[in-house]
Amino acid sequence: MxxxxxxxxxxxxxxxxxxxxxxxxxxxxxxxEIAEQPVSTLLEIQVSDSAWSLREVRPAEITTTFRGRRNQVFAARFESPVIRKVLDQVEDTVVQVPLSASEVIYNRELGLDPVGVSPGAVTAYLEERVGKRVAVSGRTDARAAAGVLVVGMQVAPDSVWLQGPASFVNQISEVTTATLEVGAVSTRVTQQLEIALPPDLAGLSVEPASVIATVDVDSLRTRLFAIEVVTTGPRALMATVDPPSITVAITGPAAVVDGLDPGDVRVTVDIPNSFESTGSYPVRAQLPESVAGTVTIDVVPERVSAGIASDPPDR
Incomplete structure (x- = not known):
């Protein structure tokens, strides 16, 4: 072989x-192989005494160390362990809260053991609990589809009862909703939205916790008005303008535009001191203040010619 x-x-x-x-x-x-892995841990502290609120916890970062086989410890990195504590009686505004590995809530099916919590205690800072009514502001990404306008967003109720630590509550006059995500809209949209409390302020609560939000839309309407041009300014009485009237195009929500009449539109041209015999000047169209911000105005032509009036007044 x-x-x-x-x-x-x-x-x-x-x-x-x-x-x-x-x-x-x-x-x-x-x-x-046996290994250990520290994992960030969420700490939830509930204050049973309704006269007090949790304002702050220091330190804010809590970690739990898990021990187990290496492959199991690796899986622990994707866990979200929690420690829940309840403060039944409050005798001081500063309370030491001990933490232990036996209080850690986690997925026990991983076969891991929590062997330590760092730090072993945290300091809870409490403050008198107060409440007040604050306004609610809605948020949305709504935009108008072709042929319509987004005319506003309403929330109901438009105020909520805010409670929490006095130093936080006293600095808040308004809260906002979560964003109503609808994109392009062509019809009215209504949805229930949660109140979005400031994430950096602990111990706050609102009642009710959600509101009904409505995005209102209206048809886009354009109307044309033939309006006489009124001369203004120091030489107004000396001048006559050509053309004597212009076309005013008003575009906006149908509910607003349909309610207008020619008497609501005023077109003026300012005749300055420098005017002697002829000149070209821009015109200005005005609407009542109640609707001025809700529509757009275009004028044709944008300028008029001014000449000496056939029968000017004595100077």
Missing amino acids: DFRSVFTRNWPYKVAAIVLSVLLWLSVSADA
């Missing part, structure tokens, strides 16, 4: 088998 040929025959397969055996051994060894 040729021993050399025995060892060299099919040598690639034999090398591969050895490599696979080594990898399998390393994998089994890694699984069996």
Whole structure:
């Protein structure tokens, strides 16, 4: 028997088998190896005494150390363990709250053991609980689809009862809703939205916790008015304008535009002191203040010619 040929025959397969055996051994060894992993932990503190609110907890970062096989410890990185504490009686505004590994709530199916919590205690700062009514402002990404206008967003109720630490509540006069995400809208949209409390202020609560938000839309309407041009300014009585009237195009929500009549539109041209015999001047169209901000105005032409009136007054 040729021993050399025995060892060299099919040598690639034999090398591969050895490599696979080594990898399998390393994998089994890694699984069996005991390791530890610190994991960020959420701390929830509830104050039972309604006269007090939790204002702040220091330090804010809590970690739990888990022990187990290496592959299980790796999975712990994706866990969100929680510690929940209840303060039944409040005798001081500063309270030391002890923490222990036995209080950690986590997925026990991972086969891990919490062996420590850092820090071992936190300081809870409490403050007198007060309440007041504050306004609610709605938020939305709504934009108008073709042919319509977004005319406003309403919330009901338009105010809520805010409670929490006095130093926080006293600085808040308005809260906002979560964003009503609807994109392009062509009809009225109504949705229930949660109140979005400031994330950096602890211990706040609102009643009710949600409101009904409505995005109102209206048809886009354009109307044309033929309006006489009125001369103003120091030389107004000396001048006559051509053309004597212009076209005013008003575009906006149908409910607003349909309610206008020619008497609501005023067109003026200012005749300055420098006017002697002729000149070209821009015109200005005005609407009542109640609707001026809800519509757009275009005038044709934008300028008029001014000349000496046929029967000017004595100067």
